[in-house]
Amino acid sequence: MKDAFGSPQAVAVVGGTSQIGLAICRAVASSGRLQRLVLAGRDPSALAASGDSLRGWPVGEVSTVGFDATVTTGHDEAVREMFAGGDLDVVVLAFGVLGEQEGMLDEPERAIHVAEVNYVAGISMGLRVAAQLRRQGHGTLVVLSSVAAERGRASNFVYGSSKAGLDTFAQGLGDSLQGTGVRVMVVRPGFVRTQMTAGMAEAPFACDADDVGRAVAKALRGGQETVWVPAALRPVMSGVRHLPRPVFRKLRA
Amino acid sequence: MPAEPAAAGRELTGWGRTAPSSATFAAPASVADLAEALASRGPRGAIPRGLGRSYGDSAQNAGGLVVATAGLDRVLAVDAAAGTVTVEAGVSIGRLIRVLLGQGMFVPVTPGTRQVSIGGAVGADVHGKNHHRDGSIGAHVERMTVVLADGSVRDVSPAAGDDPELFWGTLGGLGLTGLVTAATLRALPVQTPWMSVDTRRVSDLDTLMAALEDADRRRYSVAWVDCMAGGAHAGRGIVTAADHATVAEVAEHRRGPGQAPDPDPAPRLAVPGWIPPGLLNRVSVAAFNQAWYLHAPRQRTGELQSTATFFHPLDGVQAWNRLYGRAGMVQYQCVVPGPDTVADLLAQLRQAGAPSFLAVLKKFGPGNPGPLSFPRPGWTLALDLPAAMPELPQLLDRLDETVADVGGSVYLAKDSRMRPELLATYYPRLDAWHQLRDRVDPDRRWQSDQSRRLSL
Numbered sequence: 138m139k140d141a142f143g144s145p146q147a148v149a150v151v152g153g154t155s156q157i158g159l160a161i162c163r164a165v166a167s168s169g170r171l172q173r174l175v176l177a178g179r180d181p182s183a184l185a186a187s188g189d190s191l192r193g194w195p196v197g198e199v200s201t202v203g204f205d206a207t208v209t210t211g212h213d214e215a216v217r218e219m220f221a222g223g224d225l226d227v228v229v230l231a232f233g234v235l236g237e238q239e240g241m242l243d244e245p246e247r248a249i250h251v252a253e254v255n256y257v258a259g260i261s262m263g264l265r266v267a268a269q270l271r272r273q274g275h276g277t278l279v280v281l282s283s284v285a286a287e288r289g290r291a292s293n294f295v296y297g298s299s300k301a302g303l304d305t306f307a308q309g310l311g312d313s314l315q316g317t318g319v320r321v322m323v324v325r326p327g328f329v330r331t332q333m334t335a336g337m338a339e340a341p342f343a344c345d346a347d348d349v350g351r352a353v354a355k356a357l358r359g360g361q362e363t364v365w366v367p368a369a370l371r372p373v374m375s376g377v378r379h380l381p382r383p384v385f386r387k388l389r390a
Numbered sequence: 391m392p393a394e395p396a397a398a399g400r401e402l403t404g405w406g407r408t409a410p411s412s413a414t415f416a417a418p419a420s421v422a423d424l425a426e427a428l429a430s431r432g433p434r435g436a437i438p439r440g441l442g443r444s445y446g447d448s449a450q451n452a453g454g455l456v457v458a459t460a461g462l463d464r465v466l467a468v469d470a471a472a473g474t475v476t477v478e479a480g481v482s483i484g485r486l487i488r489v490l491l492g493q494g495m496f497v498p499v500t501p502g503t504r505q506v507s508i509g510g511a512v513g514a515d516v517h518g519k520n521h522h523r524d525g526s527i528g529a530h531v532e533r534m535t536v537v538l539a540d541g542s543v544r545d546v547s548p549a550a551g552d553d554p555e556l557f558w559g560t561l562g563g564l565g566l567t568g569l570v571t572a573a574t575l576r577a578l579p580v581q582t583p584w585m586s587v588d589t590r591r592v593s594d595l596d597t598l599m600a601a602l603e604d605a606d607r608r609r610y611s612v613a614w615v616d617c618m619a620g621g622a623h624a625g626r627g628i629v630t631a632a633d634h635a636t637v638a639e640v641a642e643h644r645r646g647p648g649q650a651p652d653p654d655p656a657p658r659l660a661v662p663g664w665i666p667p668g669l670l671n672r673v674s675v676a677a678f679n680q681a682w683y684l685h686a687p688r689q690r691t692g693e694l695q696s697t698a699t700f701f702h703p704l705d706g707v708q709a710w711n712r713l714y715g716r717a718g719m720v721q722y723q724c725v726v727p728g729p730d731t732v733a734d735l736l737a738q739l740r741q742a743g744a745p746s747f748l749a750v751l752k753k754f755g756p757g758n759p760g761p762l763s764f765p766r767p768g769w770t771l772a773l774d775l776p777a778a779m780p781e782l783p784q785l786l787d788r789l790d791e792t793v794a795d796v797g798g799s800v801y802l803a804k805d806s807r808m809r810p811e812l813l814a815t816y817y818p819r820l821d822a823w824h825q826l827r828d829r830v831d832p833d834r835r836w837q838s839d840q841s842r843r844l845s846l
Contacts, residue, residue: 138839139409271412316412318453
């Protein structure tokens with residue numbers, strides 16, 4: 138159970154090798170209340186390495202569950218295994234792919250893959266996890282969206298549109314769960330320095346995975362349902378959103 | 391059949407308005423309905439809920455069944471000759487006071503609010519300002535009727551042969567041993583519905599604690615502490631002490647017959663539904679404390695007050711818990727053996743700038759055999775704090791360590807954030823309680839969010 142400060146005792150990260158997912162684990166573990174951590178992902182050895190990377194953090198007992206985003210027929214089983222050890226107070230949907238947009242223009246299959254992982258699998262897992270949380274009457278589903286979901290850009294509109302779909306889905310899911318004890322938190326980070334973005338030119342308001350982790354831990358405590366990282370992106374993106382398209386096109390990035 | 395549907399999903403919190411969870415909510419109107427409601431419980435079990443005044447998650451049961459006892463509201467018997475009263479679990483302390491005063495009696499123990507059900511009072515083994523003399527409510531329960539996990543009904547008392555283990559384990563047992571449907575209490579005979587109150591304002595902690603010990607000559611004593619004042623004024627506060635006023639004392643104060651005070655008046659004020667976040671902050675609370683301190687008389691004796699004014703001042707403001715805004719509040723109540731630790735705790739609070747405007751200090755008398763009963767000899771300090779205060783989780787974890795180091799305890803009916811590892815330190819007889827639970831509820835059909843959180 139979460140305590141009065143939203144500190145969880147049991148957490149699962151779907152996409153258990155995600156650097157942002159692991160940063161969230163470290164941030165919520167600092168409360169000293171975490172007893173159980175479930176990491177779900179495709180590659181068992183990479184998951185084991187993720188678990189090892191958390192040694193020295195008070196994350197409690199770590200277990201792993203097989204999960205492949207693109208095989209939605211296996212999602213029921215993955216969710217069952219995640220909840221097999223008991224209630225989960227927080228489930229983080231941290232899986233996702235960025236994809237190289239340039240190649241996608243000629244190979245639509247690669248764009249479809251991005252949509253399948255980020256959006257289709259997000260819906261699949263979001264609904265299945267929400268059903269479990271409803272049954273237990275409490276818990277928070279943390280959905281990693283992106284600032285890219287806010288407006289389609291020439292350089293990454295496939296990724297952005299997949300996150301936009303996921304973001305809209307998560308908002309509506311959260312509203313549909315009012316009164317059930319279940320919360321959905323939509324997290325919109327800007328450019329995060331991780332392996333996924335390695336080698337890319339940094340965008341303004343870039344931050345680290347640990348910044349996202351801390352922001353999520355803080356929002357779990359305060360009960361916020363929408364989290365921008367850094368927080369300044371909220372007014373910035375509010376402005377960007379209303380730029381006329383000819384002006385927006387001229388912005389670099 | 392009740393007009394309402396027998397069960398509906400509902401999101402619930404405790405009085406602190408933190409950590410909401412959803413449960414099937416049943417409000418049986420009779421003991422017969424209760425059996426039906428309990429039969430419907432699933433694998434996540436059930437927990438009784440009285441008037442929802444536990445601060446944390448004691449009366450929540452995520453994904454399970456929450457059984458409101460408010461419908462079990464009959465006063466079953468008042469025996470003025472024997473000085474006892476038998477009531478169902480949903481009767482509030484406020485209503486019971488009204489019933490008893492009509493017969494020249496008073497409740498043996500009342501907490502700081504009368505919006506507490508008898509079932510809840512037993513489940514938390516509540517204490518009041520007379521603990522130094524009269525103990526907690528457990529000392530005044532003659533017998534009670536408990537519905538066990540398997541649906542069987544037991545009549546228990548402290549007497550050998552009446553399952554005293556179940557009796558004492560249910561006192562303070564937070565509804566996890568069974569649901570109390572009715573209890574027989576020994577009432578206190580009183581001459582008048584008035585309190586004769588002494589008030590004394592003192593400017594530092596040593597004097598305050600000495601004054602409080604001195605006040606223990608009276609049946610009721612308590613001190614309010616200004617947690618925020620520092621320096622020479624650290625630990626300043628107001629000590630109040632009282633007895634039930636005698637006929638002679640009331641006659642002395644009044645020319646002609648005065649009107650009897652209402653012991654259970656409706657609230658005069660209500661807090662609106664929306665409060666700006668951060669209303670209660672360091673500045674506003676320090677200002678309130680300063681005004682409260684200065685408003686109190688330096689010394690006044692024998693003032694007549696109604697029981698509602700003396701015992702339940704906060705009940706005059708409906709939904710005062712909303713003052714803490716959306717983030718809610720956390721109450722911290724501990725008991726420690728020595729005055730030095732009280733000074734230490736207050737210093738830690740002051741250094742952290744914790745804005746507490748309802749800090750209460752009292753000296754407990756002896757405890758009782760209940761393994762989960764909170765009161766034990768020593769000083770008890772209770773604080774309300776805004777849950778949104780930065781660094782509050784860490785501060786309370788440090789206070790926990792201080793309390794554990796001196797063999798003190800933290801009150802479970804107020805708890806919403808304790809470390810589960812400390813439970814056995816705070817409640818050294820926890821093993822005995824677990825043995826009882828294994829006997830009367832081996833399948834854990836009574837569960838709460840708190841019992842899950844603390845592995846109770």
